[in-house]
Amino acid sequence: MSAPVSKPTVGDIAVKTAVLLIAALLCFAPFLFQDVRALEVAARICVFIVLVASYDLLIGYTGIVSFAHTMFFGFGAYGAAILLRQMGPGWDAVILGGLAGVLVSLVVATAIGLLSLRVKAIFFAMITLAAASVALVLASQLSHFTGGEDGITYRAPDVFKPSFKLLTDENGKVLRLFGVKLNGKLAAYYFVFASSLILFLVMLRVVGSPLGTVLKAIRENEARAEAIGYRVVAYRTFVFCLSAAIASLAGTVYAVWLKYTGPDTALSFAIMIDILLMVVIGGMGTMWGAVIGAVLMVIAQYYLRDLMGVAADATASIPLLPELLNPDRWLFWLGIIFILLVYFFPKGIVGTITQKGGRG
């Protein structure tokens, strides 16, 4: 379902143009949108593109549903967070924490995979759900390590401090480029952007490689892939581990950006639902879908709530409706959109658009 090599359709070109446009916007985000909230949104989009794409490796390319993806994201985030607090701000803490997160993720993913990937897909979904909830409970209970419900606040490496000067003018003040201060905040954003870009390109390469073809074969017809001689369980476990490792790295990056890690930002089930929505809205089985789904959802998360608040005030006289239009109930509407999408556009936005013009 991903980009056909020979004859790109009109929809295909449209999708890729959109993705390139998004990449360009994200690349120059600090210069284009000069307020704090927009930069927050842009960084979140970068991290979630990676997270959603790595989840798509699982659900879209191999057809296995895992509910433990936030758990791996959380391992990476907590790894960096705990070490940054224990060792103080520094690159050694970030790297060690990231590696520790990846290591834990790999061990857990291998264990879960070997235990449950042999049996039905539905079993796997249930077991990952159980594992994720245990991880969440552990994070809130082991409060000496994880800070419990409050989470951990820490300092990022010095380069990322807002007061850090990347370049100075002759007066020793921070140099400005197109009116943007070249300070640590900018460095932090580009750290997030660059690491997300690298991780995304790695996944794009994996999907395009012979390995990606085998994965698609397994998704389409498991018995046949096995009969041709591919060891399905080994491949599935490998992909599960790969996507877990990438999710964990994304978690580390996000932890460095936020300078805070807690159950709500790194482990909660709400994030898992976000990821699911993003994958389905964007389109399963294509990396481009992850980009578009993540962008739409994150923007909706930040800006739709404002809109709903206005709508709730406008309908205040009608019973129940203002309750449902309350900005806190935005998941209600997304849930309904989600169900309708799964019914009518199971291929998501990208899958549907890519098919358009296929015969033209």
Next chain:
Amino acid sequence: MENLSQILGRLGGVYLLPVGLALGAFVLIGAPASWATLTIAGLSMGMMVFLMASGLSLIFGLMDVLNFGHSAFISFGAFVAATVLSALSGWVGADSVFLNSMALVFALLAAISFGLAAGWFFESVIIRPVYHDHLRQILITMGALIVSEQIILALWGGTPITVLRPHFLEGAIILGNVSVEIYRLFAFALGLVAFIGLYLVLNRSRIGLLVRAGVENREMVEALGFRIDRLFIGVFMVGSALAAVGGAMWAGYETLITPALGGEMMIVVFIVVIIGGLGSIEGTLLGAIMVGLTANYVGFLAPKLALASNMILMTIILLWRPNGLRPAVK
């Protein structure tokens, strides 16, 4: 060795596991009184979990549908029952056993009828279009779960709600030096009645015969001219109603409920169904009792481990029997 396994098999095979667990715990705990209290607590918790899990397991067994939205029925059951009980607070607090039990009956009936109606709606609107497509089933029922949780939040708000218990279920009976909460006995009895009822219907009635045949081979039952889609709807409604009753019982047990209740119980329910093996109510009962007992024993012996105990139990059992203890589904 072979002799031993034959003898064990004749005595009941995997059904001996809870007994073994209880005996092992007896040795570890040492004090008979606390052991008895824990065992009764574990059994009654197991029975309540059984009520919630049996529907899920049956629906999966017959229809090959795993309803991730099952926990919505649990939460709705809890909240509907709590609302009815607080509306009838005069009866609940009254000194007459008759008024008490009428309030209880009304609350449970409200939960049951809600479960039946919601199950019908769920089956015909949400699930029917996606039979035979596991991936979309998981996604759609998950979406339905999100929507129903939000509806609960919109209707009842996010603050915890106190559940009134009928007066005659308060308090405890003292047997020797063991005190037994009456509510636990009641929960145990209700679960047992539900199990026996389900067992008899499934194994002794014509409908049960059709359901079991449907689990075994759906196409064949259809080919013989039976309307299996009606059977599906019936099983789905009963399963949802059982979940609602389980939720209502759990609400009375916890006495303070939040909208997160369904989600929390869902994990336990999943673990029970996985341990027991999908599709059989005997397996579900076995799994539920194992989980209930383990949770209580471990909570007493090693409170730090209590959180992970269910997960550890599941891992051990899956390593031993990858399809659960008593699966009905191939």
